[in-house]
Amino acid sequence: MKKLIFLIMAICTFVSCNDDSEGFTVDLPAGAFQFTPAMGGAVLRYKLPDDPDVIAINVRYKDAYGNNILKTGSNSTDLLTITGFNEETSEVPAHVSFLKRNNEESQPIDVTFSTLDSAPICFINGAEVKSGWNGCTLEYNNPEGTTGMAHVFYLGTNPLDNQQDTILLESFPLNTGQDTRHYMPQQKSAYNTIIVRAEDYRGYIVKERVWENIQAFNVEKLEPSNFDLFYNNSLEIPEEKIGLQYLTDGDNKGTAWFQTKDAHHYYTFLSKENGVGENSEPIYIDLKKRRPVSEVRFYTYRHVGTYSFGGAKSLIDWGGNSTSASYQGPQYFKRYLMNKLPCSITIYGCRQDVSNSNWNNLEWEVLSSFEDDPDIDDDARWTYHAATCGGVKKAHCFGTLSQMESASPIYKSMSINIDLQKEGFRYLKIKFNGAYNMYPAMYERDDTTNKLTKHLTLHELEIYSDKD
Secondary structure, eight states: OHHHHHHHHHHHHHHHHHHHOOOBOOOOOTTOEEEEEEBTEEEEEEOOOSOTTEEEEEEEEEOTTSOEEEEEEETTOSEEEEOOOOSOEEEEEEEEEEEETTOOBBOOEEEEEEEBOOHHHHHHHHOEEEEETTEEEEEEEEOTTOOOEEEEEEEEEOTTTOOEEEEEEEEEEOOSEEEEEEEOOSSOOSEEEEEEEEEOTTSOEEEEEEEEEEEOOOEEEOOGGGOEEEOTTBOOBGGGTBSGGGGGSSOSSSGGGGGTOOTTOOOBEEBOSOSSSTTOOOEEEEEEEEEOEEEEEEEEOBEEEEEETTEEEESSOSSSSOSSTTOOOOOSSTTOSGGGSEEEEEEEEEOOOSOOOOGGGSOOEEEEEEEOOTTSOGGGSTTTTBTTSTTOOGGGEEOSHHHHHHSOOEEEEEEOOGGGTTTOEEEEEEEEEEEOOOSSGGGOOTTTOOTTTOOOEESEEEEEEEOO
């Protein structure tokens, strides 16, 4: 019994001594602590006391949400990363202590450190929401080491209760670098409210920003009745169905040919000489009022014909061997459209809302440009699979109207930066700077060349504009 009493007294004495202990003290070496602010925290460079029994360092602090955080560094390194903060802050209190092999901890040392904005904060502070075609764009440029998540919403109507609600557009991880993301809300509106939330790597939403009244510029094809074309160099041959009117007749593939199925009816546009090049005549377009313009499309003819072992047999006389012995034809196209389709185009815009047909007196600015090597491989051209161009195999020949209607159009799209729009444009000027050469080059002969005459052909022209 006496032994038991002495044992209890000994244990109580030991516990009492430990309760009164404040930990061992250390002699700090010069430059023991050096905090450097970092994204979302700081980096501590430290030196352990010159004591072989001291093997670790502890740093205790509260993060941005008031959580108690313990960071531990060992004697195998001299760096410790402090995390858990959002926006830049200074004089954050912390306690530093050292740990011996027997887990005995030293007396705490009071320190302070400063932090920089975290990666999600850098993202959301630098993000910019702008007007976009049929919606909006989100632009950002994240610094090195960015992590976290972004959530993009628009303010719309909840279909379940018809109440105003935030509707998710996208969630995506945050990474280093610059990017532009495009969004088209399903619920169309002339103006949108966009909400962006940034989430850190622990799942906390660290910040939210709201952009109101972002113009959507809802785009649709502009009907030809809403604009006028002016071109002084069009080859007009009504009996052959060649003329400027076919550039906006709504046929962007070649379906109109099936109206008559005549080998000498083309239902398309062809310029006179000098349709392309430095001294060529531009096409001018009067939009009848100022309009934001998102895109101009240039279409080419798809192949109307059948396929046999001898190759593609055309049902249109492009100027090769005539399908009628009594009809020689003027050979407007000289067998090929390939070398009359544009490889270089510049689109200009004019904001002056005046009735003026003196085009040279208007103030023009470049809106969009396209430049391709005129000798580029045929399969790299936007015209590939088009009539008389490369790649026309059985799958690209359409001998019936239903086949042609099911085919996809072939076109070159030239978009116009939305940042250029402002109040929009009254006039457009389209300059065709060059046409492709024949491919392969051995087909470039006196009876096929377009290098001297410089004809231009297109099958359809479409303009896409902000919806009225």
